[in-house]
Amino acid sequence: MDILQLIVSGLANGCVYGLIALGFVLIYKATEAVNFAQGDFMMLGAFITLGFTNADYMDLPFWLSVCLAISIMGVLGYLLDLIVLRRMFGQSQVAVVILTIALGFVIRFIAGAIWGHEPQSLESPIASIELRFGGLVLGMDEVWVIIVTVLLTGLLYLFFARTKLGVAMQASSQNQLAAYYMGIPVKRVHSMIWGLSGIVAAIAGILFASKGTIDPTAGLLGIKAFAAAVIGGFGSLPGALLGGIIVGLVEPFAARYMPAGYSQIFPYLILVVMLIVRPHGILSQIQTKKV
Amino acid sequence: MRIVFKTSYDADIRLFKHNAQAFWYLLLFAIAILLPFIVSEFLIGEATLVLIWAICGMGLMILVGQTGQASLGHAAFMAVGAYSNVIYQENFSLPFVISFPLSGLTAGVAGALVALPTTRLHGIYLAIATLAISVLTEDLIVILEPITGGITGLFAPDVQIFGFTFNRYGNPVELYWLVLGITFIVVYAYRNILRSPIGRAFAAVRDSEVSAKAMGVNVARTKMVAFAVSCTITGLGGALMGHFATVFTHETFNLIISITLLLMIVVGGLGSIHGAFFGAIVVVLLPLLISVSRDAIGAYTGSGSITIPGLESGIFGALLIGFILFEPMGIYGRWLKIRTYFELFPFYRKDMFRRQKSYLKTERTQ
Numbered sequence: 249m250d251i252l253q254l255i256v257s258g259l260a261n262g263c264v265y266g267l268i269a270l271g272f273v274l275i276y277k278a279t280e281a282v283n284f285a286q287g288d289f290m291m292l293g294a295f296i297t298l299g300f301t302n303a304d305y306m307d308l309p310f311w312l313s314v315c316l317a318i319s320i321m322g323v324l325g326y327l328l329d330l331i332v333l334r335r336m337f338g339q340s341q342v343a344v345v346i347l348t349i350a351l352g353f354v355i356r357f358i359a360g361a362i363w364g365h366e367p368q369s370l371e372s373p374i375a376s377i378e379l380r381f382g383g384l385v386l387g388m389d390e391v392w393v394i395i396v397t398v399l400l401t402g403l404l405y406l407f408f409a410r411t412k413l414g415v416a417m418q419a420s421s422q423n424q425l426a427a428y429y430m431g432i433p434v435k436r437v438h439s440m441i442w443g444l445s446g447i448v449a450a451i452a453g454i455l456f457a458s459k460g461t462i463d464p465t466a467g468l469l470g471i472k473a474f475a476a477a478v479i480g481g482f483g484s485l486p487g488a489l490l491g492g493i494i495v496g497l498v499e500p501f502a503a504r505y506m507p508a509g510y511s512q513i514f515p516y517l518i519l520v521v522m523l524i525v526r527p528h529g530i531l532s533q534i535q536t537k538k539v
Numbered sequence: 540m541r542i543v544f545k546t547s548y549d550a551d552i553r554l555f556k557h558n559a560q561a562f563w564y565l566l567l568f569a570i571a572i573l574l575p576f577i578v579s580e581f582l583i584g585e586a587t588l589v590l591i592w593a594i595c596g597m598g599l600m601i602l603v604g605q606t607g608q609a610s611l612g613h614a615a616f617m618a619v620g621a622y623s624n625v626i627y628q629e630n631f632s633l634p635f636v637i638s639f640p641l642s643g644l645t646a647g648v649a650g651a652l653v654a655l656p657t658t659r660l661h662g663i664y665l666a667i668a669t670l671a672i673s674v675l676t677e678d679l680i681v682i683l684e685p686i687t688g689g690i691t692g693l694f695a696p697d698v699q700i701f702g703f704t705f706n707r708y709g710n711p712v713e714l715y716w717l718v719l720g721i722t723f724i725v726v727y728a729y730r731n732i733l734r735s736p737i738g739r740a741f742a743a744v745r746d747s748e749v750s751a752k753a754m755g756v757n758v759a760r761t762k763m764v765a766f767a768v769s770c771t772i773t774g775l776g777g778a779l780m781g782h783f784a785t786v787f788t789h790e791t792f793n794l795i796i797s798i799t800l801l802l803m804i805v806v807g808g809l810g811s812i813h814g815a816f817f818g819a820i821v822v823v824l825l826p827l828l829i830s831v832s833r834d835a836i837g838a839y840t841g842s843g844s845i846t847i848p849g850l851e852s853g854i855f856g857a858l859l860i861g862f863i864l865f866e867p868m869g870i871y872g873r874w875l876k877i878r879t880y881f882e883l884f885p886f887y888r889k890d891m892f893r894r895q896k897s898y899l900k901t902e903r904t905q
Contacts, residue, residue: 282663282666332860332864335864336863336864339867341662341663342603342607342609342662342666343863343867345609345663345666346801346802346805346859346863347859347860347863347864349798349801349802349856350802350855350856350857350859350860350863351856351860352856353852353853353855353856353859354853354856354857354860356849356852356853357849357850357852357853357856358853360848360849361847361849361853365848365849464849468794471670471671471674471794474667474670474671475671478664478667482663482664509678509681509682510682512678513674513675513678513679513682516671516674516675516678517675519667519668519671520668520671520672520675523656523657523660523664523667523668523671524656524657527659527660527664
């Protein structure tokens with residue numbers, strides 16, 4: 249029973265990592281850039297929802313705030329690409345990495361200036377309800393996290409595999425110039441994917457904030473999500489979820505069975521070992537470049 | 540505009556392009572030596588910090604600016620330098636003259652060890668791997684408590700060279716001169732590395748790995764050497780940082796420092812020694828400027844001093860976004876443009892420094 253409990257809480261944590269990783273992978277899949285500010289996006293999404301729904305702020309109904317936050321983050325992601333990242337079109341990947349790191353700094357500062365630096369928790373109807381199955385106690389929030397994540401990953405997978413827009417997104421990443429010749433509006437597709445990843449970040453943020461507390465530095469969680477994305481195979485949507493779950497499951501078990509101090513290094517240790525042994529992840533999509 | 544008429548092959552790799560250039564750099568060095576007689580002791584402390592940051596920045600510049608490998612984890616090697624320097628002095632009672640170069644070597648070896656598996660990675664994967672190493676180092680320092688002092692950190696003794704003591708608070712001017720001397724040696728070594736075959740191999744790898752391979756450059760080995768050299772220099776900077784901070788813990792060299800280092804050299808200008816110095820000046824002076832302007836605004840509005848937590852990194856981030864969007868070549872790049880404008884007046888064209896854009900192709904199969 250004890251182990252089962254650890255597995256469930258690990259799964260729920262892992263799903264949040266997976267959702268953030270999903271945001272990386274979405275952008276990477278379509279624009280070949282990596283958004284190092286994805287964790288901060290998540291934090292921002294959580295804070296926007298919190299600002300709408302918490303009694304201390306605007307006190308709107310929960311589901312309305314969720315819809316508002318998701319649409320705001322979507323628009324924000326779209327505009328961010330339109331205004332800032334589009335200027336980087338055609339420049340090196342590393343320049344984009346540095347730009348998004350700087351964006352993360354700015355987002356963290358803005359969130360701290362508006363909502364303060366103390367940890368706060370989201371007042372959501374799914375928090376603090378317990379479900380009992382025999383001896384197993386499940387938090388309603390944990391169940392929700394797992395269900396939403398699996399649904400979202402499935403939807404996005406189908407979107408990329410089946411819809412015209414999804415295929416266009418993949419094409420615009422595989423060869424920008426050729427995609428452009430085929431009549432795909434590459435730049436607009438890029439903006440759309442940033443909007444989509446903003447939406448995913450908002451959902452991740454809402455789930456994360458209803459599971460625990462959130463403060464402006466929560467964006468640093470993004471590093472663990474990186475581990476998840478790399479372990480699963482950068483560029484693969486199910487891989488991101490798989491990697492997230494692996495990281496999420498390893499953490500509680502390491503914390504339980506390892507001496508204090510050693511447990512938190514495990515996600516990174518797995519990441520480094522993974523990069524050495526199989527750099528392109530479990531569900532690899534990369535082959536070495538040929539001339 | 541000055542035309543340098545080359546009469547030998549050496550002209551391409553001379554230390555200075557022409558005598559006037561040598562004169563200006565020597566003048567700058569002379570001013571740097573005489574600085575303690577001009578400004579106050581507080582500013583000398585800040586100038587020392589600028590030089591230390593510049594040394595660390597030069598280390599990263601070799602890797603990012605010259606070899607084109609992004610590292611988000613260089614604070615880890617600063618930590619290796621700082622900790623090993625103090626450990627050599629305390630536990631093995633080596634003098635500073637020996638422990639200091641040794642700490643650089645230790646960081647270099649650590650860098651080479653990290654490079655062994657990671658040089659097969661490129662671009663984003665390398666950035667993530669180094670990011671993970673930075674986080675891991677922070678935790679490792681805590682775990683290795685018997686050697687590193689854990690979360691209480693280590694106390695760096697005063698620098699002792701042949702019986703003469705350097706202390707940040709006791710004699711800041713002498714410490715400044717010591718750091719200046721070390722900076723000079725590092726700059727000289729940096730220049731010489733760039734003039735040597737390995738330096739040209741760095742540039743080849745940066746500009747195109749495929750072409751470098753075709754020209755007979757051993758790409759993996761070159762990357763590893765770049766890592767080792769880069770980490771050696773950063774380790775030396777870290778050792779100095781340890782002495783300057785007097786007490787340091789695992790948090791002195793955290794992930795934020797790694798990222799700040801990278802942002803610093805981008806703001807300064809990638810691919811040049813000048814860039815490391817300009818970036819270091821920005822990093823050190825920005826908090827100073829913010830606190831001065833905060834006091835000024837507070838006095839003006841009469842509301843007293845306002846403190847906004849996180850303002851520093853927020854402004855730094857915004858500054859960086861501005862630079863990447865509008866001046867990707869950094870402060871030094873802007874200076875080059877202004878100088879060229881006046882040298883060629885009135886024939887400067889807007890597109891003279893334009894870089895070619897490339898269209899991305901994926902390396903994924905599906």
